[in-house]
Structure formats: C-alpha cells, structure tokens
Amino acid sequence: MDILLQVLVTGIATGGVYGLIALGFVLIYKATGILNLATGIFMTLGAFICLTLLTHLGLPFWFAFIATVGFAILLGIAVERLVLRQLIGEPIISVIMVTIGLSSVLHGLTHVIWSPDYRSFPEIFPPEPLNLGFAVVPSGLLWGFIFAAVSMIVFISIFKFTRTGVAMRATASDQQAAQSMGISVRWVFALSWSFGAAAAFIGGIVIGNISGISIYLGDIGLKVLAVIILGGLDSIGGAILGGLIIGMLENLAGLYLDPLVGGGVKGVAPFLILVLIIMIRPYGLFGKKIIERV
C-alpha cells in the first residue's frame, strides 16, 4: 500500500511537469492549428540557456529565469515569422515536417554550442524532500510541481483575464471574425508561439533541475504527445488533467508491468495509452469534436 501511494504521489508530481509541457503544445495548437514537434528541443534549449546564465554569468536564479523566458519569447516570434508564416495553407505534412526539420537544426546547434556532455543543474532549491506522512516527495519533483503549477496559473490567467488573452481566444475560435473585430491575427500567432516556447522553456528548466541536463533532455517532449491527445489537442484544462493522469498511469505501469516484461515500460506506456485513446476517442477528454470519420 505504501509503495502504491508513493508511486501515485510521484506520478502526480511528474504529471504536473507534463502538464506544463503539454500547455506548450496546446497554446500553439489552439491558435495556429500547428502541432509543434520542436517542443522537445525548445525544452533542451531552455535548460541550457538558463544553466549558462546561472553558471557562466553567475546571475541569481530569478534573473536568469526571467531572461530565459525572454529568450523563449524571441525564439517563438522568430520561428513564427521566419518559418511557419511561409507555410500557411500548406498541407499538414509540410507543417509537421518543418517543425521536425527545425528541431533537427536546433538540436545540431545545441550540440555545437554546449557539447553533448551530461551536466547537473546547480542547487537552487532547498534539497530537503517533503514528507507527507504516507509518501515522500523528492525536492526536485516537489519544486518542479510547484513551478509547473505556478506557471500554469500565470498562463491561464493571461488567457482568461487580459485583453491579449481574449484576443488569443477569439482567434482560436474564429480567425476571420477576430480579424474583423480589429484583432491582429498575425500578432496573435507570433504571441502564441512565444507563449508556447516559454512554456516549453520553463518545462525544460524544471526537467533539467530534476534529472540533469543533456542534449537529449527534450526526448521527453514526444511522450507528452500522449498527454495532449488524452486531454484533447486544443484544451488547456485537458492538458493539465491529462498530464496528471499520464504521469500516474506511467508510474503505475512501471510499478506493475516492469517485473513482467523486464523493464522499460515507463518509456513506452504513454505511447500505448496514446494509441488506445486515438482508437477509442481521438478528440480526447475535452477536445473539440471536429474529427471527420472516414
């Protein structure tokens, strides 16, 4: 029983981080209809930039954090302006492949700039784990969860309560109507990309803080696809709930199935769940049901 609770708590903490990364996918998808498969490498970049600012320039963490988010916003705008805007109206395969190509370019550049060595994040949070009585949460996961939760609240508040957020939501529901109400759709697209990139960057920092930084940090980004499919591609609430569910299911699968097949289930379980969801309920828990049956 104890171990089950422990695994569930770990799952929820991991799930919070998944939720944040999923938010990075959803923010971009909702406004622009693009699935950004470069999210993984965005995470890696975020972690590396933050690490460099911390260790090489010796900046205090909060300052480095804000600067990293600034980088994310610039990167998001640059990617949207230079690459994705050229492909408006092209078939899905082109748009998906362009994000994959982009991810390959950024991955190579990361490799050139930072070398593929594994690095650990400097200790910025108190290392004491939190003892809940029935389970223990390691410090990295705990702070990761807190960070993810706070960032998500900030993103959602922007989305819900500011003028910009309203403009973004309007664009998501109907581009032409939004345009005719005086909203600059181009600006909203750029903004969505920078929000998405910022979410991915913060996710990268959190993951780097939990498990160290290497250029393969972003590989986790593909697992998060399961989260957004479960939650619904265009649902922010779905991303959060989906993150928690996938986090728990993944850890449970690791606990119960690993002994049966000899390890590694944690890595593949999200994909199995993903295939199941696509077969049964492709629009996920809260997604818009616009999928054509063919």
Next chain:
Amino acid sequence: MRCGDFKESYIKDEQIFQSLFVKFWLVVFILFLFVLPFMADPYVMYIANLIGVAVIAAIGLNILTGFTGQISLGHAAFAGVGGYTAAILMTRFDLSFWLALPCAGIMAALAGLVIGIPSLRVKGLYLCIATLAAQFIFEFIFIHWESMTHGIRGINVPAPTLGAIVIDTEKKFYFLTLGIAVLAVGFARNLVRSRVGRAFVAIRDRDLAAEIMGISLFRYKLTAFAISSFYAGMAGALWVCFMRIVTPEQFPFHLSIQYLAMVIVGGMGSILGSIFGAVFMTLTPELLNVISGAVSKAYPTLGQLFIPMKEVVFGTLIVVFLIFEPLGLAEIWRRIKAFFLLWPFSY
C-alpha cells in the same frame, strides 16, 4: 512538351517510356549501374548499397505519403519488422535468404495493416501521432522481446548465398540490391498508373469525393499501408543482411524522419523523386563526412564541429525545400528538362 509529340490516347499519355530517346538513356543508365562495381572501390560500393536500400524504403513511403496522402512517422519500424523477420528466419529456421526476403516483406505488410487501422478512423495530425507511437512501441518490442530478438545485443545474420556464391562483399551485395531496387522501382511505377494507383491519388486529393466515386477507402488505405510496409520490410531485410547483424539501434525514430525527408526533398507523389531524394539525402551526410575528415586533419578542433553540423544541414534541407521547393528535386529536374527541350526559346 516536345515539338511534334502528340498523344492520341490516354494509354499513350500514361506510357512509362514516352519516347525512344528516354528508353535509350535509361538503358545506358542501367548499363552504367551494372558496370559501376568494376571501377569503384569498396567505399563507393558501400554507399551504393546504402542508396539502394534507401531507394526501396523511400519509394514505399512515397506510395503511402506522397500518393495516398497518409502521413507515417513509423516507416523505420516496419523496416525493423522486416529486418528482424529475415534475421530470425535465417538463423532459427535456416531458411534461405531468397525465402526470408519475401517473408520479411509480408510480415512487415501485416504490421502495416495493423498500424493502418487507425487511418480508417482518424487522419492528418492524429494519424501522424498514431504512427509515431507505433514507432516507439515497435522499438520497445525489438529491445524487450529478448527470447526472440536478443535485445540490444542483436542477432548475427549469415550472408545470403546464391548457389555456390556467398554474397558477402559490398560488390557482390550491390548486384543484389540493384536487382531488387530495379524491381521495386518498376513495380511502383506501374502501380501508380494502374487503377489502384489512381485510387490512391483520388484518396489523397479528396477522400470523400473518392468514396462517392466508388473507391472503398477501407480497402485502398489498407492496401497502401500494406504495400508501403512491404517495401520497408524488404529494405530492412536487405539492410540487415548487408550489415550482417540486426540491432534495435538500426531502426530508430530518426530513420523514419530520414525516410520522410527523402520523400519531401525528392518530391512527394513522384517515383523518380523518391530516387532523387534517397540519393541526395544519403550522399549529403557522406559528403559532410568526407569534408569533416579533411578539415579535422588540418584543424582537429574544427573537425569535431562537423558531426553535429550534419544534423543542422539535414534540418535546413527539410525546411528550405518545404518553403522554397515543396515539389522537391523532381520538380527541379522537370524544370531543367523543360528548359533544354525548348532551348533556345525557353521562357
């Protein structure tokens, strides 16, 4: 169009060899391919084999993605299924290579049918994600089905034999690869102008319209998946027999992306394009290898930078082609031809 080159029937318009001229140069080209091994060194032959295998796989993927419009991010997984099938049949059941090869294709086609089932329910983005998941699930199976696949240690594969000849060198293997690649190209070229091929294109252009015109989506989508995976399986089996070992690392997600890149850079919906793409995307990294080898002799630190540069170049090629030449190398080739056909009055 050439002067005086009139087509009077649909059949004539669909002919593969449009003129004697084309036939002549094709024969010259094939003769050149047969003579090549007698003047090239093993390294060139190694590259030639690499290209041959890539051509087969890329054509398979083009049939699915370029002609039928179903995106697959799991093509490498099907190649893996073929590779493992061939390896297991040849080592455990002592089957000859010539039987194991079609079996590998069929096994991969069956796997393709299973993965193709979601395509009946979802399309576009969702199908893309489903095939991506399939890639990782298959990778997991390759690694963890120890009793069958020997996990990450892999299986050593015997060299194929033909009568008393053991096909074990790059040069001998080249003829095998070339033969199968020519068959694969010929079959695909004929397939896409048959009823099945036209049905594929109809599904790509507008699935609902295709269904109304009497094309069974269920049947043709699954057919496309099966044929495409059959090609991948053959390519995988060839690759495994060429390397003489099969391990899970030979069929990573990155390989799936490479195949897609070949199809895109070469030209979607064009058999010739897949060949161009396979050649181009295989030669570019090798060229970078050569350059980096030369550079690192002169400047050892700079040479190290070339390894990740391969990835940068790879990604840049995809992005640049998608933005500036979405129809790929096949379109560039067509334009060059058109230029010379009308020369000096081309516009």
